[in-house]
Amino acid sequence: MSSKVVLITGTSSGIGLAAAVGAAKAGWRTVATLRDTSRADALRKAAADAGVELDIRQLDVTDPASIAAAIDGVISDHGRLDAVINNAGAGHLGTLENETVADVRQVMEVNFFGVLHVSKAALPHLRASGGRLITVTSVGGVVGQPFNEAYCAAKFAVEGYMESLAPVAAKVGVTVSVVEPGAVATEFVSNIGVDLEAEVAAAGPYADALQAYLDRTVSQFLSGAQTPAEAAESVLEALTADRPAFRIQTSDWARGFTGTKLSDLDGSAVLGLTSGWVG
Structure with a gap:
């Protein structure tokens, strides 16, 4: 019961999978x-x-009942909750005139309201443990990007x-951080689920x-994408550092890119x- x-969330692949394994290797009891x-x-x-054990559970960030069941189960089985990493998300490609408002609402439901639902359910337990609330956002939560209007809007909202929330949470002992990856070589892009030729x-x-945007983006992912393990190092920094920053970028490129906006x-x-990305 003494292990933190x-x-x-979102550990089936990519950053979430790498962060789960990394947290377990660092000695955390990892759900x-x-x-x-x-x-x-x-x-x-x-x-x-990696020679580690994980407690693998079902949690759908768009289903409050699923969230409550998962967190209640963690408290019942482990007796505490010291940190939550909001990693689950969904990509999206589109522009306003060519998509429905319902499409945009769905992007917000997963990438914004999903984070809120999980965070709200977890906060009483994080208050009790003096814990940490960490959310994987994106450089797209700082810099708006063409044909990513809905996705960036959701990530801007999270940021x-x-x-x-951070100064309010700090008053009750909870540390809040956001982690901003740039291009990461994961299944995230393919999971957008669109036929790019048909979209064009x-x-x-x-x-x-x-x-023009797709040509530029594919080139960036082929030449400069981080591995999930590299990006997850910044997530683990937010989890384990004595005094983590509020905003943490996962690479020098991400720091330079977000610095342009800030x-x-x-x-x-x-x-x-x-x-220049759109010709």
């Missing part, structure tokens, strides 16, 4: 959750290869919410801009940068 307990436990084979193999063909007046008082630097 961390719950991580690795995922929406569909039938997809846990890669997680189990990674844990076995704003957590930045606002259906983009109408936006076709040329979309193709020092850009009139917005011209960001728009000058991203305008």
